[in-house]
Amino acid sequence: MNSNPAIGHNTPPKMTARDVNVFYGQKQAIKNVSIDVSREHVTAFIGPSGCGKSTFLRCLNRMNDTVDGARVEGRIELDGQDVYASGMDVVQLRARVGMVFQKPNPFPKSIYENVAYGPRLHGLARSKADMDEIVESALKRAGLWDEAKDRLNESGTAMSGGQQQRLCIARAIAVDPEVILMDEPCSALDPIATARIEELIDELRGRYAIVIVTHNMQQAARVSQKTAFFHLGTLVEYDDTSSIFTNPKATRTKDYITGRYG
Amino acid sequence: MATIAAPAAPIAERQPTDWATPAMRSRIAARYRAERNFRRLGAAALVIAASFLAFLLFTIVRDGWTGFQRTETRIDVQFDAATLGVDPAAVAGPQGQALLARADYQALLLKAAEQLGPADDTLSDAAWMELREALMEDPALLGKRASLWVPVRSSIDLLAKGKYDLAAPAESRGVTDREVSDWRWLDGKGRLRTGFNTTFLFGADSTEPELAGIGGAALGSLLTLIVTIAIAFPLGVFSAVWLEEFAPKGRLADIIELSINNLAAVPSIIFGLLGLAFFLNFAGMPRSAPLVGGITLALMIMPVIVIASRVAIKSVPPSIRDAALGIGASPIQVVFHHVLPLALPGIMTGTIIGIARALGETAPLLLIGMRAFVTDVPQGFTSPATVLPMQVFLWSDDVQRGFVEKTSAAIMVLMLVLIAMNSLAIYLRNRFERRW
Numbered sequence: 001m002n003s004n005p006a007i008g009h010n011t012p013p014k015m016t017a018r019d020v021n022v023f024y025g026q027k028q029a030i031k032n033v034s035i036d037v038s039r040e041h042v043t044a045f046i047g048p049s050g051c052g053k054s055t056f057l058r059c060l061n062r063m064n065d066t067v068d069g070a071r072v073e074g075r076i077e078l079d080g081q082d083v084y085a086s087g088m089d090v091v092q093l094r095a096r097v098g099m100v101f102q103k104p105n106p107f108p109k110s111i112y113e114n115v116a117y118g119p120r121l122h123g124l125a126r127s128k129a130d131m132d133e134i135v136e137s138a139l140k141r142a143g144l145w146d147e148a149k150d151r152l153n154e155s156g157t158a159m160s161g162g163q164q165q166r167l168c169i170a171r172a173i174a175v176d177p178e179v180i181l182m183d184e185p186c187s188a189l190d191p192i193a194t195a196r197i198e199e200l201i202d203e204l205r206g207r208y209a210i211v212i213v214t215h216n217m218q219q220a221a222r223v224s225q226k227t228a229f230f231h232l233g234t235l236v237e238y239d240d241t242s243s244i245f246t247n248p249k250a251t252r253t254k255d256y257i258t259g260r261y262g
Numbered sequence: 263m264a265t266i267a268a269p270a271a272p273i274a275e276r277q278p279t280d281w282a283t284p285a286m287r288s289r290i291a292a293r294y295r296a297e298r299n300f301r302r303l304g305a306a307a308l309v310i311a312a313s314f315l316a317f318l319l320f321t322i323v324r325d326g327w328t329g330f331q332r333t334e335t336r337i338d339v340q341f342d343a344a345t346l347g348v349d350p351a352a353v354a355g356p357q358g359q360a361l362l363a364r365a366d367y368q369a370l371l372l373k374a375a376e377q378l379g380p381a382d383d384t385l386s387d388a389a390w391m392e393l394r395e396a397l398m399e400d401p402a403l404l405g406k407r408a409s410l411w412v413p414v415r416s417s418i419d420l421l422a423k424g425k426y427d428l429a430a431p432a433e434s435r436g437v438t439d440r441e442v443s444d445w446r447w448l449d450g451k452g453r454l455r456t457g458f459n460t461t462f463l464f465g466a467d468s469t470e471p472e473l474a475g476i477g478g479a480a481l482g483s484l485l486t487l488i489v490t491i492a493i494a495f496p497l498g499v500f501s502a503v504w505l506e507e508f509a510p511k512g513r514l515a516d517i518i519e520l521s522i523n524n525l526a527a528v529p530s531i532i533f534g535l536l537g538l539a540f541f542l543n544f545a546g547m548p549r550s551a552p553l554v555g556g557i558t559l560a561l562m563i564m565p566v567i568v569i570a571s572r573v574a575i576k577s578v579p580p581s582i583r584d585a586a587l588g589i590g591a592s593p594i595q596v597v598f599h600h601v602l603p604l605a606l607p608g609i610m611t612g613t614i615i616g617i618a619r620a621l622g623e624t625a626p627l628l629l630i631g632m633r634a635f636v637t638d639v640p641q642g643f644t645s646p647a648t649v650l651p652m653q654v655f656l657w658s659d660d661v662q663r664g665f666v667e668k669t670s671a672a673i674m675v676l677m678l679v680l681i682a683m684n685s686l687a688i689y690l691r692n693r694f695e696r697r698w
Contacts, residue, residue: 091592105579105582105584121590
């Protein structure tokens, strides 16, 4: 286990959520969830399908704003700053809290353009050389540079699924976010590509606060140091990954971990 | 189980199916027969449809290809300053061209026509224009003799093209004995030639078939379509963007969607009535102008563009929007950086099909006065003009025999333009279509 509780427990959390409720029209999807997201660790959200873990993840960078009829109550803070405050710039928030989606979704443009899009949007590069450097370092960090350096002008959609997902991670990294949210990033990938992504998540840990939603409990155990178990829209248990998997406190967690349902 | 069913009746043992009985065989045969008949029926329908189309194309091309030709006769003209009524000294001066433009070429032509002997009445009414053109191009010809080719009357033109059945009795063949003998005389002297008719391609309408051209109507169509595109494309695309990307879903959006679909099915003449009532009577815009025609047609094809654009925008996968939003693009940036570029091929296809429809439209333009007889090539968006399909309509209505081939030739031009536009639409769709 990579976890080092000493660091995690001494520094203030990167993101905090207090009494968050989410409604889709009349239906309540999230009930009173409070959680702290550590800045040094990978936090995994696990739980059966429809438990609200993806919904909650999308609240952290306000991606639910685009969903019709979605309403978020409660307080979510990034470094103590209210994410849902009226003065919050959503564009800037999403630059600081990046996202990687379930299905690899590179833009149908060149690999270079995929990575350069974010920095260009936020004016992060002053010159072409600057941009080249940003693209190179993002691709290197995403572990894609060796495969992509000779084909930067080829379409991002021409790559394999695993490469596409790493390109999406590079695209998120390129705007230098503080938090990266990953919504089941490996569910569309084969085991080898999944292993690459998991390795990558481990390499990125510490540099970015990472929150990953996953269906796969082994994956949560492998990549995360903190695990939150969601069930029916509530946060049942949140603890160090090692405690959740070896010594769950709630019976529902225990039943889920041991495969009684899910 | 709470209740136990009464013991069921014993299930009758089935005989094994015998596939070889006569009834079974005839059933299978009937099935194959039905299959064959249906295929034959389909093929027959296709053959009938294709032969209608082939017949249409054949008759149009047969009647129309000679419309691109014109018969001319050679005459020797003595450019005599006295007959022209100009002063040779003044022609050399600064006002020379203006003087030459106003000179009396009719008198000159009348004199020159004498050399045609019995066939002196065969020249077109506008043959003098050729004389003027020649002299203005080369003022040095003044006082000299030159050999020129000038157009002949439509009846001689048609005789030269073999359009009359000369074996038919004089009263039913549509051409007089005098005209036939004139033509024979000219032809016998080798003074006739039939060549490509530039006047037809570049000129405007005329009362004389040999002088009528499609150019004015073509330019009218072009000007009208420019107005149509300039209005319908941005309005249609931005309506579609708003409806798809920003409009709150609900009752109002449903009503708007229903209205647009209905609007696309409204008969075009209704749009003409609207144009007449609003643009001409209320707004006081000029009659017969490409501006008004273009606006009216824009209203007509806008629903088509909105519907096509919405489909194209809808087909851009939501994951692309998520990706852009997730990296911090604003909704407008998502639309302009990702959604519109990806939807553009579909939007273009819909727009081109809409424009092709506008190009072939006559009914609404009838009502706003674009069936005018316009002998000049239109000078701008507000000058009187007509359009290609309207020109076809006007010529098909004309009693003169010479307009029959002009009508078919105009149809050929119109169809070529339409085919070109539809091909472009198909090309764009295939070239830029993306799959995810």
